[in-house]
Structures are given as C-alpha cells and as structure tokens.
Amino acid sequence: MFADRIESKWIRLFQNVLVQSGVTSESLVCIVAETQSRELNVHLMELAIGAIGARSFKFVATTPPVDTPVPTRSTGTSMALAGLEAVLPALAACDLIVDLTMEGCLHSPQLRPALAGTKARAIYILNEHPEGLERAWLDEADLAAIERNYGMLAGARQMRVTSAAGTDLTIDLTGQVPGRVTGVVDKPGTFGHWPGGLVLTYPAANAVNGRIVVDVGDINCTFKRYNDAPMTLVIENDVITQVIGDGVDAALFREYSAAWNEVNALTTAHFGWGMNPRAKWEALACYDKADTNCIEARAFAGNFLVGIGANGVAKRLTQNHFDIPLRNTTVQIDDTVVVDCGKLCFPAVR
C-alpha cells in the first residue's frame, strides 16, 4: 500500500520524460486527463512541466459511461475524448500533449487524427503508480539496441516463434507495419507511450498461423494475472479457432472473448519482443492491481509479446484486447535469432 503523495524524485522522473521528448521553457504543453485519471500522476506532471518553465494547461474530460459488455483494461483505446472533437484543434496547437487518460488514446479515433499535419506530438504515460514507472527507464545503450532490432525487423519477411512448452508460430511479414516503443516522442504528428522498451509488428491480413502455448507463469495483462495452467491458442489465418486448456485463465479467456460477440474479438493484433532490462516479469506479484497497468510485463527483456484484438493494418476493429507476454520462447526473424529461450541475443544488445 502506497502513500499517494507528491515525492520530489517523481517530479524529476516526469521532468526527464518531458526533456527527452524535447520540452523546453519555450514549449506549450497540454495535459489531457479524465475525471477518473490517477490524480497523483496528473499532479506530478503539472509540477514537472512547471519545473521546466514551459507554459501549460490541463484538459479534463468527464469519464464516459461504460458501454462495453465486460471491463476493458490496457487497450490503449480510451473513449474519454469521444464527443469532444470540437476542442481537439486547441490541443493540437500545442508542442506536446501528455495523455494521462486511464486507458490512453494511442488507438482512439479522436486524438491521433487530430495530430496529423500539425507540429504537435503526444505521449501517453501509462496508468501506473509512479513507483513502478521509476524503475522502467531506458539508457542510451538500450535505445540503440531497440533501434538495431527495429531496423532488422522492418526489413524482414518472416517471424518464427517456438518454445519447449509447444508454441510453434509462423508470421508472414509481407505488408507488415513494424514499430518500436522507446518512450521518446520528438517528431511532429507522432504518438508514443512511456515507459517503453518494445519492438513489435502489426502483420497484414492472413499472415499468422500455428499455435501459441501460454505456459504457467506467463501473464495476461488484461486480467493482470499469471497464467495458472497451460493454454493453447490454435491460429488459422489470424483467427483463434481453438482455445485449449483446463485452467482458470483459459476459462476466463474463453468467457471474456465470447462476451464481445464479435468475430474480430478472437483475431491476432501485434507480435513483438520486450527490450527493457529494468522491467521485471516478477513485478506484477508485488503490486495491487490498482497500482499497475502491466507495462513491466509487456516490456521485460526477452519476453515474446502476443497481442490479440484490433489490427488496423489488417483492417480489423474490436475493443477486445489481450496482451500476453510469454517467457522462454525463441524468436527468429528470417535467419536471425533475436530471442533465444527468453534471452535477448541480437548482436551487441548491451
């Protein structure tokens, strides 16, 4: 249990995030929040902007009514700005938008389109307690390694993923949209999130085939739980056609997915690997659910991150979303092994 009070170390932490993304005393910064935002982080960000000396304002949307059949977590698709399109041009006039909505507006239909063609850039700060954020920074060597891995993925044709637990997956990368998450957002019109430490791809349609075995101890970030028993996802042309497993997590996965009553709820979204050496698999065991949004689970070095749900590249939309980091997998990009049994191994990682 934390005492949710201002700590100077967290002001400095947020200040560093802003400086990395190019904020100076000459900048105009907008905080976008909602009434259910984590107030501590909003307050820390206001103080961090003030410490730099930038001009700023805060836009707080009323958290909208829930209209989904099940609770949503970690989708990156906040609906806090739905119906507020009229105010977006004012936000897009800023140098940097700091997104402190609960879910984040990364994939929301409002904010990103409003940034197109403007000088504004946006960064989503994960809805985590600042103690968790405190540890998940990246140094210059980490950033360079992410760039190397991203460059190699961007030019590749195929991803193969295997594990002793039974994962055997092939992803055709033709037509993919690759990405990397560094926590640094310094180009006009772009949107990222912090903390970072990920390389990932959104494959084109009909690119994913095989099986994923979610082993004991792997994490479902939607449920914020360690998997209790092996669960196998059989995938045919991006569609999860079978969910095999007797554990509680397999039952939760089946029930939660079915609640959406959508074909796209059980299709693949993105695939990648974690590259943050300070993010830890075991961290989830140390936090109450309200204190974490599982960024460490997604970013810990050497995990293979499975994303299920919306994939804009394949032109599939759904609000259902699972991020499932797997341990102990081997990831091969064309002829190059980048993760060997859960260990990063692309040349000169660190």
Ligand SMILES: [Fe+2]
């Ligand atoms: Fe995801």
